[in-house]
Amino acid sequence: MEPLIAVTARCEIRAVIRFLHAKKLQPVEIHRQLSKIYGETCISIQHVCKWCREFSEGRTDIHDEKRSGRPSISDEVVAKIERTKHLNRRRAISIDKEGNTHRGHHMLYITWTDLLGIVSILPTDEVERLLLHGSIQ
Template sequence: MEGSIEQRYAIKFCVRLGKNATETYSMLREAFKDDCISRSQSGRWYKAFSVGRTKVVDEQRSGRPTTARTDANVERVQKLLDIDRRLGIRQIADTLDISTFAVHGIITQDLAMRMVCAKLVQKVLTQEQKDLRVLRCQELSELIESDPDLMNTVVTGDESWMFEYDPETKRQSSEWHNQTSPRQKKARMSKNRIKAMLIVFFNVRSVVHFEFIPEGTTVTAKVYLEVLKRLKRRVARVRPDIKDNLRLHHDNAPSHTAFLVTDYLARCQTPVVPHIFLIDKEFSFKFLNMYQIS
């Protein structure tokens, strides 16, 4: 800035000496070398001094300030965001009559804020539900401390919709053929449009029992009761070590908490482990792939 003021004095001096604009710029180039102002800027100041201008400093310009990122505007933006955190930059700029560039600078630099999307979770819990889960965890922890073999006796289960897949691999479909017989064709494994409801029960070792619900049938209390009866018989055959102290764990679906089911479990003296977390709906698929259940 000081070099520019100095050159303006030189231009004013050249005007007083009667030099023209070209001569003036040539003398500036010779005197200031690479620090010389541009030809157009030299011409503007030469014309201004020629018509009677005396000041070499810039005049005070009217209009909005060079920057809108003032403390007052930062406070205004903060108050607006406190009311609604989802406002966009353009909405804030239109509301406060500030440029979008200034609003973006205030939010990202002065307020150190950034737009963050909501995190998707399986379920938003109330404080009461959270406290209940903590209580259930403490109870289970105490039970496991008193009986280390507790988890071996727990059988958990859930229902889930499944798409039908062709489980046979290319290697499994191989056959013996002679040189003249046509080669067998097999399509790639793909998901079928047909869906089926699957119920799976498992413990810490492996799958204990699974069955598909017939098409057109929903899992009512009566259907679930029959499934539990078959589960009891299955446990007696494949898990005889836990048949007398079996503990069942399932979620709080209406068919699971119906009177028919709870009454049957009470008569069979089968305790229900308190439900804490929802069973992952993909868990059945993982077990199906692990044990190649078809």
């Protein structure tokens, strides 16, 4: 059976949960009603319980709380990168945190990401491919 409402916003679902919770419905019944209207893609029973608990504890906002997200690059970090770029690249980039010298593209990427405060999760061969094609500079 096709859902009556196919596309929804998170805050819309939460508003419905808040309304039905205020009417003293149990989370299971709230989920049952949501499933009838929104179909199989609606919020899980666990999330309905979570939101009922949040509303019981006094939460009134149905929107997501602000999160830090991906860290932004400050002017200070940009200046630090610019200073490092103007140094002898091979010497400046091939020294790790312990002072050991290394050669290779993966060390270049790791050092630059350390400078930016980003943790690399790419495999070494992928990093080397990106470096050789100029995707990472």
